[in-house]
Amino acid sequence: MLTQTAIQNGSSLQSHGRSGRPSPSIRSHSFSGVIELMGAPMSFARNTEIYGDNEPAEYLYKVISGTVRIYKVLTDGRRQICAFCLPGDIFGLEVGDEHAFSAEAITDAKILVVKRSAVVALAERDNDVARQLWAVTSRELHQLQDHIMLLVKTAQERVAGFLLQMAERTCTGNAVELPMSRQDIADYLGLTIETVSRTLTQLENAATIEVPTSRRIVLRNRSALNRLNA
């Protein structure tokens, strides 16, 4: 298996300098609320880096609009995407001091950027914030568990599982608008673009899905997909 992509790197911004704006007196019960008040929105163009592997984890991010890929590139150039972040998702939260993965905007994206130290400091005093930090990490954990279960399955099962995940997360009924390329999907599922593509056509031929355009997928037969997802 020597698959996966060479990296198509956009311009990297080492430090997208911001200085945080701590609001020490906040005692909100909505984590999102807290974050929104402490952070500043930033725009990232398609394919630009938000942060890199091994950089100090100074900030924490919340997607306002657009999609982000969290990934790591192995020495031989293979890329593994370990998560896609959609609007509402929080990412970049590390307990260590360095990012273990890199993050890039898949589409033009608006991202709320918050100084980590400010949030952690707040969590120190506000149990509610602390619990919600924990909840965010925990949710990530669950997603990774699902991801692991995907990675040991057949190509059909992986693709089916991926489509169901996306459908669930975007919850726009049966039509899924994919913000990422086939290559992104392949690197997420540990397959090649060719296999992803072929599998989609197989599913289409089996009348399980429709693919009106390459980025738009309609789930025609969810129970078949769920069966594959077993």
Add this chain to the structure above:
Amino acid sequence: MLTQTAIQNGSSLQSHGRSGRPSPSIRSHSFSGVIELMGAPMSFARNTEIYGDNEPAEYLYKVISGTVRIYKVLTDGRRQICAFCLPGDIFGLEVGDEHAFSAEAITDAKILVVKRSAVVALAERDNDVARQLWAVTSRELHQLQDHIMLLVKTAQERVAGFLLQMAERTCTGNAVELPMSRQDIADYLGLTIETVSRTLTQLENAATIEVPTSRRIVLRNRSALNRLNA
């Protein structure tokens, strides 16, 4: 891919009834300390279930001695092990109310069992405990990330990575004593026993490792292993 094991189930104990012994006034700064004071040790025989998928997550566990596998069985009987827990490891910590995975003792094991609600309640009042709950989850997250990176690699790379992980965790120099069977390793790495076995003999032939007995592995050439682990 229709690999993996049929489940060799030991006797399941639905509820290993314990009633917790909350010690509300503890303000230790060692999480282990807190847990130890709140929990009671229990013994589990080899291959017995500690808890099952979908059971309510009432307890939280810390391995005192022995090894535990955390796993899930798919509808068609494939088993995926998502973690091995060694002495010192904490498992069973869910934020939801149900266990997402099952847990079994791989060897006879002594496990400290703590009522979750007691710990969570304590975390409510003690920020230090709260942070450490978070740290536990976070460490798990990191391990899963490593696991994902393993699962997209070649058989050699997976086995090499696994051996390095085990060596690091047991830190007994270059000799690794494996508490788990080849089948367990296979189900952890998403391979078959045959492939795991063959890969080990390949590595042995390449003088990268020695396998004096099937459960004992000596790392002879770590740099070669690290190269595979890239």
Add this chain to the structure above:
DNA sequence: CGACCATTTGATATGGATCAAGCGATGTGG
């Protein structure tokens, strides 16, 4: 010693990777 189980080894099959075109959409310059 003999039965059983875990592991290794061998022979063959196959799913997905790789290599190589082809195709359709999008955008750019003439």
Add this chain to the structure above:
DNA sequence: CCACATCGCTTGATCCATATCAAATGGTCG
């Protein structure tokens, strides 16, 4: 507005790593 280059995606042909099937070996326990 069209010709053409580019890019992302699909499709086809072949290859290979790992699964599958089958058997032999070895270690453990009664």
